[in-house]
Amino acid sequence: MAGPVDPRLLREARPAAAYLVLCVAVGLVTAVLVVLQAELVASAVARAVHGAGPGQVGGAVLALGAVLAARAGLSWLTESLAARTSAAVRARLRRRLLEHVLLLGPQRLARHRAGEVTTLATRGLDALDPWFARYLPQLPLAALVPALVGLRMLVADPLSGLVVAVTVPLVPLFMVLVGLATRERTRRRWRALERLGGHFADALGGLAELRAYGRSRGYADAVREVSERHRRETMGTLRVAFLSSLVLELVATLSVALVAVSIGLRLVHGSVDLETALLVLLLAPEAYLPLRRVGEQYHAAAEGAAALESAFAVLGEPLPEHGDRPAPRPGRIELQDVAVTYEGADGPALEGLSLVVEPGTVLGLVGPSGAGKSTVLGLLLATVRPTRGRVLVDGTDLADVPPDAWRRHVAWVPQRPRLVAGTVAENVALGTTAAAAEVAAAASAAQVDLPLDLVVGERGATLSAGQRRRVALARALLRDAPLLLLDEPSEDLDDATEAQVLAALAAQAGGRTVVLVTHRRAALDLCDAVEVVVPPLATAGSAR
CATH class of the missing domain: 3.40.50.300 (P-loop containing nucleotide triphosphate hydrolases)
Structure with a gap:
């Protein structure tokens, strides 16, 4: 893809554009709710520790329940719309792809194997579902939540806010490096899957001829070799994905630990009150969580991104030029x-x-x-x-x-x-x-x-x-x-x-x-x- 959100996808699929706007809105509301949730928990715990009665803590607890319900509702709404949008966009792209293939005709379509186009129109476009359902909703959260959480931490405790401001950019930096390392692997894996689909479709289509000429065993070996190549590419991609997840988790964990050690020492020495310390400790993981989830979902969505590039490669094939004169009935x-x-x-x-x-x-x-x-x-x-x-x-x-x-x-x-x-x-x-x-x-x-x-x-x-x-x-x-x-x-x-x-x-x-x-x-x-x-x-x- 050209970026986190391929603009060609938005041009081809109008529902995706509306869904992206909704994801941004949900991300903004979620960021506010994250901060509000931490505020309520810190306030309620601090009051309870200082001897406040149930009447003084009850309001915060009820408000906290409302916030949790709102976050759950937003999560359900996002997943529901993601499923609908994914189905609509995949259906539209599949229809556009098939229409374009028909308009290309056999002369221009000859450069694409039939099995590869079949794999693309079925398994390939289905791989867009993780991209819509999990990766795309996380993008606005990854941009908005760390910014709002970091700002609130900076106001509550400037030192902790500074630590977050310095360490949060490290996560997307490592994500970019990991993305560069995995992009080509994912493309190779997708090409291997296309070749496997092409070989398998060719084998099924010519099974009678292969058996008649005694070549079925040789072609089975060829399919087995292509399948093994796809397995190796898949395992290589998964290996990089697991290692990249480890790197992101390590960066986020060490960053949260820095904040926790700093705020703990100052709490012991009395330079920070309990409510502020709790607020900072609750907000620190939330600043890194959306970024970690984007890193996790990137690998789940990478196959969809590679398939989308293949789809746009076919859709980018120029159609044969023709005029718009009415078709004559066959005469001379x-x-x-x-x-x-x-x-x-x-x-x-x-x-x-x-x-x-x-x-x-x-x-x-x-x-x-x-x-x-x-x-x-x-x-x-x-x-x-x-x-x-x-x-x-x-x-x-x-x-x-x-x-x-x-x-x-x-x-x-x-x-x-x-x-x-x-x-x-x-x-x-x-x-x-x-x-x-x-x-x-x-x-x-x-x-x-x-x-x-x-x-x-x-x-x-x-x-x-x-x-x-x-x-x-x-x-x-x-x-x-x-x-x-x-x-x-x-x-x-x-x-x-x-x-x-x-x-x-x-x-x-x-x-x-x-x-x-x-x-x-x-x-x-x-x-x-x-x-x-x-x-x-x-x-x-x-x-x-």
Whole structure:
């Protein structure tokens, strides 16, 4: 974080700003109550020692009870608001993070591992709870209570007040030194946790492939190594945290001991009265207590601070620039001398491609693997931005249109469809509010030979590749979008099922513009035109 309170957090989360103001107000009231409590205890004890009766002490005792109740009430109020504010801010940041990730698109998001982003959006943002619940409320107390207590001690006994004034700054000084020592350790620990989450997510996602190629044991060793690295970083951070707590406790204890010895000697010699001595002895620990608690809570909140930095790093990724022109309905689509080079790639994925897709026609894209066929679909889906050239829809450049608005007119079946844990019907209707009859019709059109109430595993783990592809095709047909993008729609299907799916696709394609990538002859028979995409190294463009 840039400081005790990151200003970026206040900009992103308005509830945090209001909560911080409330913490300052509560801290001010608490500081007054701390002094008042010490005054009442010292007065009551001194009177009792000097022989005062219950009537003379009773008022102070009742007032003391009211002060204690007020402090308890303020503590409850702070914790209650901390829990609510923490939940609100985490929900807002999580929503902002997910929205930003979606707007970034796969091209710019490629620099972040999916598992790391998942860890950040779940475990990472949850680590903000200690920051809000314990660390943030202590900050105003650490600033206000020592100042007010020290001032009252200076008035009551200048020598004791001077000791506190000299020693109190030592605590934050040591805290700064400890913070500098632990900040990098905490960051390393958080990065280790992100890597662990990324490795684990990758392992779960590719478990079938790892087992098929006999690499599951090797990858398990890699996950174990990353886990061990995270354990070492965690233990190192905890070691520094315990040592720093010892240092802070030692400084505070020695400082209070100096005050106690000084006031005790002077009390024995009669230069200080009992009530003043009691007041100073009661206030001295209170001057250091908030600072010690800040030091303790800093380590509990450090992981949240590191996660927050990672979240702001993702939120700081610049979004692809686009205009605000209304999205046209898919009509005549034209790619003009388009080139695409992905970030970090050695060469272009697409170079000098020009093609035209007439409305209501079916265009097939063929070519060897790596030629850029899926990149063409990405351009039409507006998830990939051309490095050079333009993508026009009825004369409107897609760069001038908000991607979300354009995608409302597009349905897409990727080469590797993603399904979620749930029923087949829920997967078909994903992202829509379609009625059950519409879902059933789309599933029937896509030849989905599964009960709609069948529960499938995460990523469709319980289905075959062909079944997953048909569910994804049903999802695309249900959208009833005027532009349909299909990446290998009949791959993993046997000849009979392929014929049924393609027949259904031909029936559903009427009036729609369809662009499909395929290597299958039967799918090419559906096409009104075929575009051969040639690898960029082979030619500067593409050939028909």
